[in-house]
Amino acid sequence: MSTSFEKYQKRRLISSYFSVVISIALVLFLLGMLGLLVLNTKKVADHFKEQIALTVYFKDSAKEVEMEELKKSLAMADYTKSTTFVSKEDAAEAHSKEIGEDFMEFLGYNPLQNSIDVYMNADYVSAEQVDEIAAELTGKNFVDEVIYDKPLISLLNDNVKKISFWVLIASGIFTFIAVLLINSSIRLSVYSKRFIIKTMQMVGATKGFIRRPFIWQSVKLGIIGAILALIGMAAFLYYLDNSFPELDLAGDIKILAALFIGVFLTGILITWLSTFFATSRFLNLKTDELYY
Amino acid sequence: MSETILDLKNAAIYQRESLILSEVDVTVNKGEFVYLIGKTGTGKSSFMKTLYGDLPLTEGEGTIVDYNLRTLKEKDIPYLRRKLGVVFQDFKLLTDRNIKDNLLFVLKATGWKDQKAMDHKIDEVLDKVGMKSKGFKFPYQLSGGEQQRVAIARALLNDPELILADEPTGNLDPQTSVEVMEVLQDISKNGNTILMATHDYALLLKYPSKTLKCDGQRVFEVVQKSV
Numbered sequence: 001m002s003t004s005f006e007k008y009q010k011r012r013l014i015s016s017y018f019s020v021v022i023s024i025a026l027v028l029f030l031l032g033m034l035g036l037l038v039l040n041t042k043k044v045a046d047h048f049k050e051q052i053a054l055t056v057y058f059k060d061s062a063k064e065v066e067m068e069e070l071k072k073s074l075a076m077a078d079y080t081k082s083t084t085f086v087s088k089e090d091a092a093e094a095h096s097k098e099i100g101e102d103f104m105e106f107l108g109y110n111p112l113q114n115s116i117d118v119y120m121n122a123d124y125v126s127a128e129q130v131d132e133i134a135a136e137l138t139g140k141n142f143v144d145e146v147i148y149d150k151p152l153i154s155l156l157n158d159n160v161k162k163i164s165f166w167v168l169i170a171s172g173i174f175t176f177i178a179v180l181l182i183n184s185s186i187r188l189s190v191y192s193k194r195f196i197i198k199t200m201q202m203v204g205a206t207k208g209f210i211r212r213p214f215i216w217q218s219v220k221l222g223i224i225g226a227i228l229a230l231i232g233m234a235a236f237l238y239y240l241d242n243s244f245p246e247l248d249l250a251g252d253i254k255i256l257a258a259l260f261i262g263v264f265l266t267g268i269l270i271t272w273l274s275t276f277f278a279t280s281r282f283l284n285l286k287t288d289e290l291y292y
Numbered sequence: 293m294s295e296t297i298l299d300l301k302n303a304a305i306y307q308r309e310s311l312i313l314s315e316v317d318v319t320v321n322k323g324e325f326v327y328l329i330g331k332t333g334t335g336k337s338s339f340m341k342t343l344y345g346d347l348p349l350t351e352g353e354g355t356i357v358d359y360n361l362r363t364l365k366e367k368d369i370p371y372l373r374r375k376l377g378v379v380f381q382d383f384k385l386l387t388d389r390n391i392k393d394n395l396l397f398v399l400k401a402t403g404w405k406d407q408k409a410m411d412h413k414i415d416e417v418l419d420k421v422g423m424k425s426k427g428f429k430f431p432y433q434l435s436g437g438e439q440q441r442v443a444i445a446r447a448l449l450n451d452p453e454l455i456l457a458d459e460p461t462g463n464l465d466p467q468t469s470v471e472v473m474e475v476l477q478d479i480s481k482n483g484n485t486i487l488m489a490t491h492d493y494a495l496l497l498k499y500p501s502k503t504l505k506c507d508g509q510r511v512f513e514v515v516q517k518s519v
Contacts, residue, residue, distance in 0.1 A: 199384045202344070203446065204373035205401030287346050288307075 017221055020185045024225025024267060025232070027178040032233045032263040034171040039255055041167055044247055045160040046122035050081055052156070054118040054134065054148045062114065062142035070140065071116060079124035079133060084117045091115065113144060127154045178266075183274040186218050190278040194290055197282050211279045218275040219268055226267030230260055295322040296355075297454045297485050298343065303352030303361075305335060305342050312338045316352065316511045318504060320454070320487055325480040327496055328489040329514075330506030336489040339506065340458045343487075344378050345369040357453045374402045377447025381459035383439040385431040391418075391442050392427035398449050417445040421475050437468035444475055448484075455479070457488040461495065473499060 058067055067085075074083050086094075091112040096102050104110055124130070130153055134146040190197075193214075200210045237256075241249050282290070298320040305313040312335040320326050330336050341347040343356055345364055354361035357375040359368065386394050395414045404410050418424045421441040431439055440460055447455050457476065461469035473495055480486050490496070496503060505514045 193388070195384075196386055196388060199386060200397070200401065201370070202346075202373065202378055202380075202384060203398045203401065204370050204376075204450070205397075206367075206370045209401050287341070 016189070020189065020218075021221050021225045021228070023185055024182050024222055024271065025228035027174075027181055028226055028229035028263050028267050029232045030174055031171075031178050031266065032229055032259065033236065034167070034174055035259050035262065036233070036237065036249075037167055038164075038171055039259060040247070040249060041160070041164050043249075045156075045164075047247060049122040049125040049156060050119055052120070052125055052149065052153060054120065054130065054137075054146060056116045056118065056137050056146050057144045058114040058116075059142055059144045060113065066140075066142045067114060067116075070137075070143075074116065074118055079120050079129070081119045081121045083119070086115045086117060088112045088114050125153060126157055179270055179274075182222075182270050183278075186271060186274040187278045189218075190214060190275065190282065194282045194285075197279065198285075198287055198290060201283065207280075207283045210283065211276065214279050215272055215275045218271040222267040222271030223264075226264045229263060229267070233260070233263070296320070297322050297324075298356045298487065299354065300361075301353040303342075303349060303354050305338050305347065306350060307338055307347065311509065313506065313511055314351075314509050318511060320485060322453075322485055323480075323483055324485055325477075325499075325501045326487045327501060327503040328487060328506065328511075329491060329493070329496065329503060332491065334506040335509070335511075336491075336506050337458055339511065340378075340456055340487075340489055343456055344376055345372055374450050375453050377444075377450070377452035377455040379440070379443050379447050379455065379457040379460045381462040383431070383436070383443045383463075385439055385442060385446075387431050390428055390430050391423070391434075394431070394442065395446055395449060398446055402450055413449060417448045418442075420448060420479070421445045435468075436464050437471055440464060440468075440472050441475060444472070444479070448479065453485065455484055455486045457486060459489050459491070461490060461492055466494065469495060470498070 056070070071083060071085055074080050088110050091114075092104060092110050095112065096104070120130070120133075124133070127150060130148060130150070134148060137143055137146045197210055201207075237249060240247075296319055298318065300316050300318045303313075303316040304311060305316065316339070328336055328339065338347060342349050342354070342361065345361075348364070349361040352362075357372070359372045359375075364372065385391075386397060389397070392414060395417065396410060399410045399413065404413075414427070415424060418427060421444050423438060423441050423445060426434065426438065426442075431442070434442065440463075444455075444457075444460070447457075455476075460476070461472055464472060469492060476486060476488065477499055503514050504511055
């Protein structure tokens, strides 16, 4: 009889821990996703920035050697990620395919120029730097003109700045909410034991001794919550990586590991601190003050 | 010859700002059994609380088991309480664990390490109060009298120099009160010092002993007949 009663009581206790664990897990999961977003804003932004090409058109008078030389020097430059040489014949072929008729037939000649598409490293994709590079290239006497989408570059940079800023603000707010939520769940569970805490003090236990099992208990809940959050994050990451492989979200294992460890430690730290302060609060009260 | 366990001189006891007792001069010697009587609200509990460090002593002088109550620091309070055994009117057992674990907690909290010695001590004190067979029960499974016996056993764990009992029979029926009183009397006969607050005058008549009375913000010794 009594054993089934005790089991029932234990089950009730476990279900009250359950909600604490779930709230810790959800909050840490959100925090982790935001961390992932912060870590990847640059990567995603860079991904788009590196799609932007600078096209260098050569004069028809440009010699093969000059073009070859420029191609080499571009390949050596810091700002270049990759280059593609498009000969006027290739360009004509592509253009004909695009418009669906062979324009050279009625023109009688190929008006297109030899060109190089320069894809730049993300760090160099800003309006000023691209202007500078374009000016330098235009300066060469065998280069006819350099074309790039200037408004797109400024738009991209502005938006990346804006988005990163708001992601940071959101992470700040979420961290704050996380701490607040976990803190209040733990405060409640400590509050429910305030008379037990007082009794422990009455029989000569030191504050540290009383606090230790409470902290251990909540850190355990924190660890379970963190593990659940990490499983959630891993699953979500797996899904994202499958859906958008080009973003290479799971690429940098080191950063991902740091993020996972960070979320885990946050779970422990928040529960540890919350319990510490919650128990201190009741440990420092005199008996009569517990009833207020 | 007699060793002083508790000594208060011209002490005043406050509950926050309000004065409860003043000009308190009390001495308790080793081995004595002392009653503290008085109507409810006359300051018995505040007096007891001052002795175990739950209320600060801000006026007058006081020493208890070699601790100076005036200069008592927050971090010394646990160590003072280890030299005292406190028994409360409402038992104050740890409701979330069984009797044995209740006692085990106290031993662990007060620095015991050896599991065998702890088991032995628990058996010893439970035997003293006649509760040896109930170690596995939870406090809520025991009657009031049984819980109070366990509380007394708990107070005995660290061989205290002074046992403070704050209305230990206040929540018990007359017959159980007598049983608990017998336990305290036995302990007293073994040489323990006990200060017991009570308003149960029937017990005083049955077990006469030195008696202090709280009345009109004073504490004074009374002779049994005038009670």
